Amino acid sequence: MKPQETSLAVDEPLPSLWEIFREFLLIGAVSFGGGIVAYERLLLVDKRKWLTPDAFMATLAISQTLPGLNSVNLALLAGDRLRGFVGACAAAAGLMLPGGLFVLVAGVAYSAGADHPLLNVLLAGVAAGATGLLASITYKIGDQLFLQMRALSIIVATFVLMSVLKFSLVTVLLIMAPIGLYLYRPKADEQEPSK
Amino acid sequence: MSALIQLAMTFGMLSVLAVGGGTAVLPEMQTILAQRFNIDHTAFVHIYSLGQLAPGPNMMMVLVFGYEIAGLLGAGVVLLSFFLPSSVLCLAVGRLWNKIGERPWRRAVQRALEPIAIGLMCSGVYAVAKAAFVGPLTIGLGVLTFVVLLKSRINPVYLILGAGVVGAVIMQLTGMR
Numbered sequence: 532m533k534p535q536e537t538s539l540a541v542d543e544p545l546p547s548l549w550e551i552f553r554e555f556l557l558i559g560a561v562s563f564g565g566g567i568v569a570y571e572r573l574l575l576v577d578k579r580k581w582l583t584p585d586a587f588m589a590t591l592a593i594s595q596t597l598p599g600l601n602s603v604n605l606a607l608l609a610g611d612r613l614r615g616f617v618g619a620c621a622a623a624a625g626l627m628l629p630g631g632l633f634v635l636v637a638g639v640a641y642s643a644g645a646d647h648p649l650l651n652v653l654l655a656g657v658a659a660g661a662t663g664l665l666a667s668i669t670y671k672i673g674d675q676l677f678l679q680m681r682a683l684s685i686i687v688a689t690f691v692l693m694s695v696l697k698f699s700l701v702t703v704l705l706i707m708a709p710i711g712l713y714l715y716r717p718k719a720d721e722q723e724p725s726k
Numbered sequence: 727m728s729a730l731i732q733l734a735m736t737f738g739m740l741s742v743l744a745v746g747g748g749t750a751v752l753p754e755m756q757t758i759l760a761q762r763f764n765i766d767h768t769a770f771v772h773i774y775s776l777g778q779l780a781p782g783p784n785m786m787m788v789l790v791f792g793y794e795i796a797g798l799l800g801a802g803v804v805l806l807s808f809f810l811p812s813s814v815l816c817l818a819v820g821r822l823w824n825k826i827g828e829r830p831w832r833r834a835v836q837r838a839l840e841p842i843a844i845g846l847m848c849s850g851v852y853a854v855a856k857a858a859f860v861g862p863l864t865i866g867l868g869v870l871t872f873v874v875l876l877k878s879r880i881n882p883v884y885l886i887l888g889a890g891v892v893g894a895v896i897m898q899l900t901g902m903r
Binding site for chain 1: 739740741742743744745746747748749751752753754757769771772773774775776777778779780781782783784785786787789790793794801805809812813815816817819820821823824828830831832833834835836837838839840841842843844845846847848849850851852853854855857858859860863864865867868869870871872873875876881882883884885886887888889890891892893894897898903
């Protein structure tokens with residue numbers, strides 16, 4: 532293991548803003564079907580060595596803890612490490628630009644043709660497929676947690692509050708976050724679990 | 727004007743509540759868009775699904791809701807209000823974190839939020855499924871996509887497009903939904 536004092540993995544020159552933007556733009560353009568965090572790891576750790584593997588994992592952990600999209604948070608924090616605030620903006624803008632343009636074009640087309648019967652028939656199947664995708668992502672992320680009593684009871688309670696009792700999201704979080712924090716409070720004798 | 731302010735408030739709130747990624751706010755988003763902005767559940771699930779075909783972060787389709795409600799300006803307002811609050815928070819807290827280093831309570835927060843986020847994602851699946859599953863055919867396509875995605879590493883975009891085409895052909899031929 533190498534020491535972790537610096538964020539740059541090797542002594543590469545600091546990338547320019549344009550380079551940061553261009554690399555994240557590429558990810559934003561080719562990452563069809565999800566899995567962006569994996570693309571970001573390839574870029575940051577393997578391709579450009581902007582972050583050590585450990586620094587990447589630490590940054591990813593922060594991205595996952597804070598609200599917002601993990602992929603966007605990760606790009607922001609990586610850009611910030613490289614070039615400060617403007618670096619963060621360049622990374623996030625690059626990541627979001629292609630998908631943003633894509634959905635706008637699709638959205639304009641949808642608005643124009645929402646009443647067309649064939650489009651609706653096509654979208655009915657697309658929506659069914661997208662539901663399957665969302666379910667599979669949820670299942671994969673949940674993975675082991677569905678098998679642990681503590682986690683499963685939080686999952687079920689959250690679902691019931693949101694979907695059965697139809698509480699607002701703020702209310703659900705105000706109820707569940709303290710309970711979750713209590714159940715997962717750090718124990719003095721507990722070693723940091725490695726994931 | 728008031729529609730724009732309402733859009734900004736709505737998506738700004740969703741931004742900071744998006745624990746564990748954007749998907750967690752889907753059910754709340756669907757409810758609010760129907761109640762305050764007249765976007766029915768079918769339009770919601772159509773736009774959501776279109777967004778899953780796009781590259782990049784998986785919630786860019788929020789721009790389309792802004793566009794539907796208030797045109798390009800609406801899309802711009804939604805872009806800023808959905809991504810700016812969480813981004814500012816992330817940068818501020820991220821820098822603080824780099825200074826103080828890893829702490830046991832950060833791990834605790836992450837572990838506590840994980841199952842909550844998954845519970846919310848289950849609510850999201852339920853909300854989207856209620857709108858997307860309109861009959862045996864759509865249920866079948868959804869379940870088939872789910873199973874194939876668990877069993878293989880095929881790119882979901884092909885499967886979603888395939889579900890659209892296969893679904894369209896069967897619906898046109900048989901009238902089944």
